[in-house]
Amino acid sequence: MRKAIQIKENVYWVGVQDFNLRHFHGSLFPIEEGSTYNAYLIVDEEITLIDTVEEEFVDIMFERIESVIGDKAIDHLVVQHAEPDHSGGFVRFMEKYPNCSPYASSIGINNMLQQYFGEYEFTTVATDETLNTGKYTMKFLEMPMIHWPDNMLTYLVEEKIAFSNDAFGQHIASYNLYDCDHGKDFCLAQAKEYYANILVPYNMLINAKINIIKTMDIDMICPAHGIIWKTYVKEIIDLYERHSLAQNEHKATIVYESVWSHTQQIAEALAEGLAQAGVDVKIYKKSETNIAVIMREILDSKAVFIGSGCYNSFMSMEIAGMLDKLKSCNIKDKKGLGFGAYGWYMNTAKTIEEKLAEAGLEIIDDGGISKNFTPSKEAINEIIETAYKIGIEL
Numbered sequence: 001m002r003k004a005i006q007i008k009e010n011v012y013w014v015g016v017q018d019f020n021l022r023h024f025h026g027s028l029f030p031i032e033e034g035s036t037y038n039a040y041l042i043v044d045e046e047i048t049l050i051d052t053v054e055e056e057f058v059d060i061m062f063e064r065i066e067s068v069i070g071d072k073a074i075d076h077l078v079v080q081h082a083e084p085d086h087s088g089g090f091v092r093f094m095e096k097y098p099n100c101s102p103y104a105s106s107i108g109i110n111n112m113l114q115q116y117f118g119e120y121e122f123t124t125v126a127t128d129e130t131l132n133t134g135k136y137t138m139k140f141l142e143m144p145m146i147h148w149p150d151n152m153l154t155y156l157v158e159e160k161i162a163f164s165n166d167a168f169g170q171h172i173a174s175y176n177l178y179d180c181d182h183g184k185d186f187c188l189a190q191a192k193e194y195y196a197n198i199l200v201p202y203n204m205l206i207n208a209k210i211n212i213i214k215t216m217d218i219d220m221i222c223p224a225h226g227i228i229w230k231t232y233v234k235e236i237i238d239l240y241e242r243h244s245l246a247q248n249e250h251k252a253t254i255v256y257e258s259v260w261s262h263t264q265q266i267a268e269a270l271a272e273g274l275a276q277a278g279v280d281v282k283i284y285k286k287s288e289t290n291i292a293v294i295m296r297e298i299l300d301s302k303a304v305f306i307g308s309g310c311y312n313s314f315m316s317m318e319i320a321g322m323l324d325k326l327k328s329c330n331i332k333d334k335k336g337l338g339f340g341a342y343g344w345y346m347n348t349a350k351t352i353e354e355k356l357a358e359a360g361l362e363i364i365d366d367g368g369i370s371k372n373f374t375p376s377k378e379a380i381n382e383i384i385e386t387a388y389k390i391g392i393e394l
């Protein structure tokens with residue numbers, strides 16, 4: 001029998017690992033080593049489940065629940081988020097526990113009813129409202145757009161646990177549930193990647209919630225994906241604060257696509273000049289790199305350099321998609337520059353810069369850097385010098 005894992009005296013992890021997950025939310029966020037859907041059981045005079053799991057894993061969740069409470073009923077289900085990775089098991093759960101009362105935010109209830117139809121007697125909960133289950137009190141905090149309109153956080157007052165749903169998540173799939181089992185750097189890097197790929201468009205809303213969360217007395221943050229934060233609670237809250245304020249490092253990220261290495265030579269000359277100026281440089285060929293990694297590095301870069309060769313009088317499909325992605329992420333407080341080598345159509349760098357400007361970046365050099373066919377040695381040296389000057393002023 002699969003078992004729950006106790007995380008505090010009356011609190012249990014009853015979630016599942018999805019070791020084969022490689023794409024989180026469709027193609028939005030490729031991941032390498034799976035993730036988890038975390039659900040938590042709170043055993044009091046009345047029993048509460050926080051979230052369910054993806055539908056295909058719901059029987060595993062049931063086994064873990066039964067390992068703690070046998071065939072006892074569950075009184076309350078807090079639906080912190082209607083997206084199917086957390087609520088996909090909802091209908092099966094309600095069939096098994098028909099007398100359970102479900103709770104959600106008002107938008108969450110609307111989303112749940114639209115998604116799962118059926119006649120469920122939801123109770124709406126709003127920020128600062130509470131649910132008492134005997135000796136425990138749960139206090140709710142609505143977290144709109146972190147990362148859907150209906151997300152919610154539930155604070156178990158007496159145990160100082162924040163069940164944060166998608167916020168503070170990361171994709172670490174393991175039976176070792178705690179941050180200290182995996183090391184601070186690894187956990188924070190995973191959390192940063194998650195922030196960059198899921199949360200970055202909503203910085204302002206996140207910052208407002210972080211200001212509230214900072215005032216709470218928290219022993220443990222239990223997100224809906226990945227490990228539980230108990231040793232590095234302050235560090236993960238600080239990370240969210242830093243990124244929600246769009247605080248950049250002295251860093252530049254260069255992303256390019258190149259067929260015959262001409263655009264690559266420009267990219268590498270830019271990297272050389274920036275590095276000579278003391279800038280931390282990241283450089284990626286788009287088609288060879290996981291987009292999640294690129295977004296992670298752009299997150300705290302002061303400048304983003306995007307380059308492409310010319311493909312039928314346009315930039316490469318990879319770079320076009322990259323620029324659309326940047327636009328969708330509501331990027332702020334970054335500088336941008338377009339570049340590329342061309343054969344007979346010289347407007348690619350300019351078009352890249354138009355798209356960078358549309359995405360909200362401040363353009364460094366109007367028109368960008370364009371070179372015909374193979375850049376000469378002199379041209380490469382000129383690009384190194386240009387990049388050096390940009391780096392000094394960054």
Ligand code: FEO
Pocket residue numbers: 081083085086147148166224225
């Ligand atoms: Fe973990 Fe918004 O889904």
